[in-house]
Amino acid sequence: MIPPGSTIGILGGGQLGRMLAVAAARLGYRSHVFAPEASGPATEVAAEWTQGRFEDADAMKRFAARVDIATYEFENVDPHAVAFLSGRVPVAPSAGSLEVSRYRPNEKELVAELGGRTADWRSVDSLGALSAALAEIGAPAILKTTLFGYDGKGQARIDFPAEAADAWAAIGSPPPLRRGVPAIVEARVDFAAEFSVILARAPDGAVAVYDTPENVHRDGILHTSTVPARDLILEQAPEAVALARAVANRLGHVGVLTCEFFATADGPVFNEMAPRVHNSGHWTIEGAHCSQFENHIRAICGLPLGSTALTGGRVTMENLLGPDADRWPALLAEPAAHLHLYGKRDAQPGRKMGHVTRVTC
Structure with missing residues (x-):
């Protein structure tokens, strides 16, 4: 067990790191952020900040010497850097x-391998391989980079096989990786709704699962997450939760794990996972007795997991992108609204500036 009063290291200094640090502080922990940038949303709430590249062994050693345990707020960290760090803390x-x-x-x-369903997909490492894959799985399809994709980035829709070249160019014609392939192509899934399973797993294998939120995306970016979800999702949630549990157990995962799914006429289809707190779980800060951020801190420190029960009858989280954050005066005037602004100054279109959660009886 890592007791309160200890220092938690966080790799990454974005809004997820910010909310993790706030949750940690409530439990009596200090946070030390390590990030390539000189500043970020977590700067204002973390006790310490180290700027450095994740590949910088000396900087990682200094960071490890100043924290009692480390975690990460996003998955765009080289696993070799995490393995290096885990040899010291x-x-x-x-x-x-x-x-x-x-x-x-x-x-x-x-x-x-665990019995879950995914879209039909193929690995591709060239335009020729993409064309061959489309001949097998058909179109419409979606081309995705295998690494660094989030919020719809690194993806291109393919409605007809003749669009393969444009799609390959749209994702930047990714170069070959040292290990693995640079892209995959997936048959497009005919789905009625999207949802996610968010759970926290403790070192002893105990698991706490949140209510399944229904997610609505706009231009590849999450717009809203709502609980309770529609009936179709509620019917398919047990199967999806069972798969997410199996994934967490197979990995020996400790912390929050998020798995995204499509609700289809034939049952849930797995889309992707994130080994961390997730945008579709932001509603848990006010909408659940123990938020995903606090449960992540509890899990990695070996504390008892908190209750995931809802605090109200209906909870909706809305992302605030770019100039949406300018609505803050009206949002603060809403009795049932809880506003979170991330402290970002440059309100570019599509950039996550904050979110608002509404809890109703």
Whole structure:
């Protein structure tokens, strides 16, 4: 057990790191952020900040010497850096969880091995391979980079096979990776709704699962998450939760794990996973007795997991992108609204500036 009063290291200084640090502070922990940037949303709430590259061994050693345990707020960290760090200080989730979840083929192969369903997909490393894959799985399809994809980035829709070249160019014609392939192509799933399973797993294998939120995306970016979800999702949630539990157990995952699904006429179809707190779980700050952020801190420190029960009858989280954050005066005037602004100054279109959660009886 890592007792309160200890220092938690956080790799990454974005809004997820900010909310993790706030949750840690409530439990009596200090946070020390390590990030390549000189500042970020977590700067204002973390006790310490180290600027450095994740590949910088000397900087990592200095960071490890100043923290009692480390975690990460996003998966775009090299697993080798996490493995290096874990040789000096406990790290949760492990490099193994990161290795699977950050690389699309790995997560799809694991899910299939555990009996879950995914879209029909193929690995591709060239335009020629993409054309051959489309001949097998058909169109419409979606081309995705295998690494560093989030909020719809690194993706291109393919409605007809003749659009393969444009799609390959749209994702930047990714160069070959040292290990693995640069892209995959997936048959497009005919779905009625999207949802996610968010759970926290403790070192002893105890698991706490949140109510399943229904997620609505706009232009590849999450717009809203709502609980309770529609009936179709509630019917398919038990199967999805069972798969997410199996994934967490297979990985020996410690901390929050998020798995995203499509609700289809034939049942849930796995989309992707994240070994961390997730945008679709932001509603838990006010909407659940113990938020995903606090449960992540509890899990990695070996504390008892908190209750995931709802605090109200209906909870909706809305992302505030770009100039949406300018609505803050009106949002603060809403009796049932809880506003979170991340402290970002540059309100570019599509950039996550904050979120608002509404809890109703």
